[in-house]
Amino acid sequence: MTGHDSLERTFAAPPPAPGRAFAESWWGRAWLKALEDTALDGRQVKEGRRHARAGAVGAVSVRPGRITALVRDRDGTAYRSDVLVQQLSGTEWDRLLDLVADRAGHIAALLDHDIPPHLAEDALAAGVELLPGIGDLEPECGCEAWDHCPHTAALCHQVARLLDEDPFVLLLMRGRGERELLDDLQARSASHAPEPAAEASPGVPALDVFTARVAPRALPGPPPPVDAPARPLVLTADTAPPPGLDVEALEFLAAAAAAHARRLLAEALAPGHELTPIPAGPTVSQDAVRLAAAGAPARVAAGLAAGTGRDGAALARAVRAWECGGPAALAVLEEEWTPEPAVLARAGAQLAAAWEEGPAPRLRATRNRWTVVGTSAQLRYGPDGRWWPYRREGGHWLPAGPCAHDPATALAELLTEENG
Numbered sequence: 001m002t003g004h005d006s007l008e009r010t011f012a013a014p015p016p017a018p019g020r021a022f023a024e025s026w027w028g029r030a031w032l033k034a035l036e037d038t039a040l041d042g043r044q045v046k047e048g049r050r051h052a053r054a055g056a057v058g059a060v061s062v063r064p065g066r067i068t069a070l071v072r073d074r075d076g077t078a079y080r081s082d083v084l085v086q087q088l089s090g091t092e093w094d095r096l097l098d099l100v101a102d103r104a105g106h107i108a109a110l111l112d113h114d115i116p117p118h119l120a121e122d123a124l125a126a127g128v129e130l131l132p133g134i135g136d137l138e139p140e141c142g143c144e145a146w147d148h149c150p151h152t153a154a155l156c157h158q159v160a161r162l163l164d165e166d167p168f169v170l171l172l173m174r175g176r177g178e179r180e181l182l183d184d185l186q187a188r189s190a191s192h193a194p195e196p197a198a199e200a201s202p203g204v205p206a207l208d209v210f211t212a213r214v215a216p217r218a219l220p221g222p223p224p225p226v227d228a229p230a231r232p233l234v235l236t237a238d239t240a241p242p243p244g245l246d247v248e249a250l251e252f253l254a255a256a257a258a259a260h261a262r263r264l265l266a267e268a269l270a271p272g273h274e275l276t277p278i279p280a281g282p283t284v285s286q287d288a289v290r291l292a293a294a295g296a297p298a299r300v301a302a303g304l305a306a307g308t309g310r311d312g313a314a315l316a317r318a319v320r321a322w323e324c325g326g327p328a329a330l331a332v333l334e335e336e337w338t339p340e341p342a343v344l345a346r347a348g349a350q351l352a353a354a355w356e357e358g359p360a361p362r363l364r365a366t367r368n369r370w371t372v373v374g375t376s377a378q379l380r381y382g383p384d385g386r387w388w389p390y391r392r393e394g395g396h397w398l399p400a401g402p403c404a405h406d407p408a409t410a411l412a413e414l415l416t417e418e419n420g
């Protein structure tokens with residue numbers, strides 16, 4: 001095989017594609033535009049599109065200057081249809097390849113099966129029409145129509161799909177095969193290399209191609225945080241989930257993680273934000289409460305409770321504490337510990353000073369919990385060094401409000417409510 005025969009490429013008929021556009025790339029659309037502008041009768045183009053969609057076009061052969069296929073008519077008759085495309089002259093190829101070789105990005109784009117619009121513009125500026133225009137797609141059909149018929153129009157639509165996939169199909173119609181083009185481009189870009197060409201091995205410097213592909217410009221800044229609730233997430237799949245996979249819990253986890261990430265991002269982008277050390281990660285027990293507080297569905301919440309040794313009521317109390325003050329508040333609810341004697345002494349002095357007008361409330365201290373005798377009020381000294389008000393409800397101590405740095409403030413709030 002020599003000459004043009006060796007440049008023929010054949011593409012098997014793709015399956016019918018109901019409803020899909022024939023061209024998604026800009027050059028594929030330009031190709032179809034050339035067909036629409038060239039055909040004298042728009043109805044033939046529409047009929048051709050229907051033929052192509054129905055799978056009437058057989059294998060497509062692409063050669064320099066010509067595309068060919070057998071296209072079946074509605075009644076089953078097959079016609080040989082050709083569409084002729086003008087080939088580029090030797091001079092035009094020279095100009096086109098020179099300007100492509102000048103930019104590593106152009107070569108990289110072609111290798112990536114992309115035609116950047118500015119490549120086509122550069123070519124046009126150099127007097128080379130890469131894409132066909134009006135009158136450029138010349139029909140020749142076995143049905144002996146003198147203009148575009150449904151068969152040649154169907155062929156053009158099928159080829160638009162091929163062009164989408166591989167712009168080298170266009171270059172082949174214009175007269176050059178992919179291998180030949182890439183070899184030529186390699187030779188040209190080597191001779192275009194500005195610096196010590198004598199020492200450089202021939203070819204495109206890998207770095208040029210790489211940088212042109214990877215770092216076209218500086219990364220933009222992050223988008224502003226969106227102040228909208230996270231969309232509910234729904235996982236879908238064609239197959240049933242494997243046994244043991246709790247889809248509802250997974251959906252909730254993903255949504256909660258997204259909301260958490262959004263909040264962290266908003267904090268990080270807020271004016272005046274400074275980098276702070278990342279606190280130690282939560283324990284499993286803390287994280288279960290965090291997730292329950294984030295609105296876990298009932299069934300998921302039941303799993304979180306059972307998984308951390310709580311019953312539903314205990315988890316509800318934990319969530320209430322979490323909402324008052326996160327991990328510190330949760331520790332105050334669930335853990336009991338013994339503060340330094342100096343802390344207790346200082347607290348006692350603060351309380352006595354606050355009640356100097358009358359007798360201070362009597363407190364019974366048990367480790368870090370101080371209960372006001374004769375009331376359902378309690379103060380708890382937290383690991384964060386603050387005092388947390390608690391109140392007894394339904395047989396359980398529950399957080400009763402915001403914490404305070406001194407016990408007198410926290411207690412005053414509690415006793416005001418108690419008396420009121």
Ligand SMILES: [Zn+2]
Nearest residue numbers: 141143149151
């Ligand atoms: Zn025809």
